[in-house]
Amino acid sequence: MAIANFEEKFIKYAELVVKIGLNVQSGQKMIVRAETNTAPLVREITAIAYQIGSPLVTIIWVDEQVKKIRHQYAPRDSFDEYASWVLDGIAQEIKEGAAFLQVASPDPELLKGMDPEAVSTSRSVFAKHRKPIGELQGQNAVQWTVICPPTLDWAKHVFPEADMDAALESLWENVFTLCRLDQDDPVALWQKHIADLDERRKALTKKAYTGLHLRAPGTDLRLGLPAGHIWAGGGGKSSKGYPFVANIPTEEVFTLPHKDQTEGMVSSTRPLSYYGNMIENFSLTFSKGKVVKLSAEKGEDVLREMVETDGTAGFLGEVALLPHQSPISQSNIVFLNSLYDENASCHLALGSAYKFNLEGGPAMSNEEFAEVGGNTSLIHVDFMFGSGELDVDGIRADGTTEPVMRAGEWAFDL
Ligand code: ZN
Ligand code: ZN
Numbered sequence: 293m294a295i296a297n298f299e300e301k302f303i304k305y306a307e308l309v310v311k312i313g314l315n316v317q318s319g320q321k322m323i324v325r326a327e328t329n330t331a332p333l334v335r336e337i338t339a340i341a342y343q344i345g346s347p348l349v350t351i352i353w354v355d356e357q358v359k360k361i362r363h364q365y366a367p368r369d370s371f372d373e374y375a376s377w378v379l380d381g382i383a384q385e386i387k388e389g390a391a392f393l394q395v396a397s398p399d400p401e402l403l404k405g406m407d408p409e410a411v412s413t414s415r416s417v418f419a420k421h422r423k424p425i426g427e428l429q430g431q432n433a434v435q436w437t438v439i440c441p442p443t444l445d446w447a448k449h450v451f452p453e454a455d456m457d458a459a460l461e462s463l464w465e466n467v468f469t470l471c472r473l474d475q476d477d478p479v480a481l482w483q484k485h486i487a488d489l490d491e492r493r494k495a496l497t498k499k500a501y502t503g504l505h506l507r508a509p510g511t512d513l514r515l516g517l518p519a520g521h522i523w524a525g526g527g528g529k530s531s532k533g534y535p536f537v538a539n540i541p542t543e544e545v546f547t548l549p550h551k552d553q554t555e556g557m558v559s560s561t562r563p564l565s566y567y568g569n570m571i572e573n574f575s576l577t578f579s580k581g582k583v584v585k586l587s588a589e590k591g592e593d594v595l596r597e598m599v600e601t602d603g604t605a606g607f608l609g610e611v612a613l614l615p616h617q618s619p620i621s622q623s624n625i626v627f628l629n630s631l632y633d634e635n636a637s638c639h640l641a642l643g644s645a646y647k648f649n650l651e652g653g654p655a656m657s658n659e660e661f662a663e664v665g666g667n668t669s670l671i672h673v674d675f676m677f678g679s680g681e682l683d684v685d686g687i688r689a690d691g692t693t694e695p696v697m698r699a700g701e702w703a704f705d706l
Contacts, residue, residue, distance in 0.1 A: 295465055301473045305441070306336035308471065308540060310344065312482045313437035314391040315536045318345030323385035326395035328355040329443045334395055350385065352378060356402055356445070363406040363414070371413040376421045383424040389532075392429070392436040399445035400628035403568030412597050415567045419601065419670040426672070430647045431654040432528050435536030440631045442467055449628050470541045470620050470632065486537060489526030491706050493545040496523040496613075496696075503687040504549075504611065504696070506558065506638075508679055510575060514687075515611055516553025518665035520651035523547045528648065543620060543635040546612035548645035550665035552581035554608050562637055562676035565628045569594045574675075582606045583642070599642065604669040610641035610649075616680045616700030630674050638678030638697075643671035 295301070310316050322341050326334045331353075338349045386392050403411050429436050440446075442463035444456060451459035468474050472481045500521075506513045525545030527535045555578055563572040574588035574595055583606035588595045599606045612634065620627075620636035627633050645666045647653035653661060658668045684697040695703035 293461060293464065295461060295468070298464070301468045302333070303336060304473045304478050305468070305471060306333060306340050308473065308478055308482065309337055309393070309437060309439055310340045311479055312486075313439065313537050313540050314393055314435045315534050316341050316344060316346050316391050316435070317534060320346055321385065321388070321390040322346050322349040322393065323382055323390040324349065324351045324393045324395065325382060326351055326353060326393075327397065327443070328353050329445070330395045330397065330441050333441045337393070337395075350390075352382060354396075356399060360402055360406075363403055363410055366410075368407065368410065371410045372417050374417050374421050379421045379425060383428060386425065386428045386434050386436075389434060391434055391536075392425075394436075394438045395441065396438075397440040397443045397446045397629060398565070398568065399443075400449050400565035401568060401570060402445070404570075406568075408593065408597075411567065411569070416601055416670060423670065426644065429538075430644065431531065432648050433531050435528075435530045435534050437536065437538055437540060438631060439540050440629050446629065450625060466623055466625060467632075470623065470635075472541075482537070486526040489542070489545060492702070493523040493525040495704070495706055496545060496547070497521075499686055500689070501686040502689050503553065505685040505687060505693065506677070506682065507684075508559075508561075508677065508682040510559030511557065511677055511682070513554065513556040513558045513578070515608070516550035516665070517547065518550045518650065520664070521547045522649050522651060524646070524649055531654075539631060539635070541620065541632070541635055543618040544612040544614045544639075546610050546649070548649040548666055549608045549611050549640075550581070551604075551607040551609070551645070551662070551667035552665065554578040554581045558640065558677050560675050560677060561679045562626055562633050563590075563628065564630070564633075564673070564675050566591075566594055566598055566673060570628075571595045571598075571675075578608075581608070598671065598673060601643075602670045604667055605643050605671045607642070607667045607669070608640055609643050609645035609667045609669065609672055610639075610674065612639050612641075612674070613684065613697060614638060614678070615697075615702055616678060616682070621678075633676055634674040636678075637676035638682060638684075638700075639674045639676045641672050641674045643667065643669035643673055 447459040447463040559575045571591035577585035680700040685693040
């Protein structure tokens with residue numbers, strides 16, 4: 293790798309994940325679900341976790357080429373088979389207090405050209421079996437973190453013109469910059485960044501808007517915000533009170549929209565890779581909270597299937613705001629990976645809302661949560677609608693509005 297001080301930045305990355313992302317405590321176990329193509333980083337992370345006193349780091353390895361091989365060769369009627377004990381085991385570790393790390397950087401077109409029915413079946417079977425883990429994450433039961441380190445199969449799609457080595461190098465260089473790892477003391481920088489996001493989210497929570505109005509070319513959307521909604525962002529807190537950062541990098545503040553109050557149209561501003569298939573230049577029209585019309589220049593079938601995953605996949609579960617001037621959007625790269633692309637742009641998520649975004653939410657049953665406007669679904673898929681042309685208004689209880697964002701930037705001071 294021709295990157296200056298690669299080894300040093302690589303170790304800082306692993307440190308950032310263990311100390312700021314997961315904030316693993318001495319005596320706390322760790323459970324990791326990781327792709328085999330990220331093994332060198334996972335080994336480094338494991339070493340650091342043991343050094344700070346974790347008594348056991350368990351890695352569940354998965355391999356995306358094996359996933360592709362299944363789609364190529366397995367019997368066509370076999371895609372509802374799933375070894376559920378694997379995900380049940382992860383959920384069990386989380387329930388027993390282990391910090392949870394997910395390391396995956398999917399090839400954005402891994403399953404391109406595969407039998408769509410098999411892809412859709414295996415996707416929804418996976419989502420069904422993963423549900424208990426998603427619910428534990430939604431309650432912040434333990435510290436949890438998602439990271440996507442560069443891999444060759446991913447880099448090829450981001451820099452298709454470059455040769456393989458150069459593509460991988462460019463991706464590493466960008467990830468180091470976006471994670472602030474090219475600077476002297478990333479852990480200290482992150483503490484400051486998280487504190488800034490925390491101030492922004494607190495200010496928005498205090499405003500207690502009843503809704504938001506989003507306007508940009510191709511977008512004119514009104515969202516309701518339920519009473520008691522909480523803006524989150526930067527760091528979360530586990531049920532035991534340990535601060536952690538769920539996404540590295542992260543630039544967003546976000547809350548839950550009222551699931552039944554979305555009206556109007558929104559257009560995507562970045563492509564979306566969904567389970568190994570691309571969806572591009574798409575629009576969704578909502579009425580009474582639900583997607584009633586959709587179109588996409590590419591991947592319309594995949595989008596339709598996604599929205600029809602279950603009865604609630606066509607409702608919103610998240611609205612996230614971040615300035616257009618964020619480091620990730622300034623990189624001007626389309627990463628084809630939601631962790632980076634969603635932190636480059638204001639986004640919405642179809643599907644489940646996070647219960648921690650609502651006062652008293654984590655203690656609610658799904659029925660109670662739905663009653664006050666919280667959506668629960670098998671999916672949670674972020675898609676990007678932000679741009680330098682986006683205006684956002686906050687709607688107050690008396691119906692008057694005030695600017696929240698203008699031309700993609702924050703329009704209120706802290
Ligand atoms: Zn988000
Ligand atoms: Zn999301």
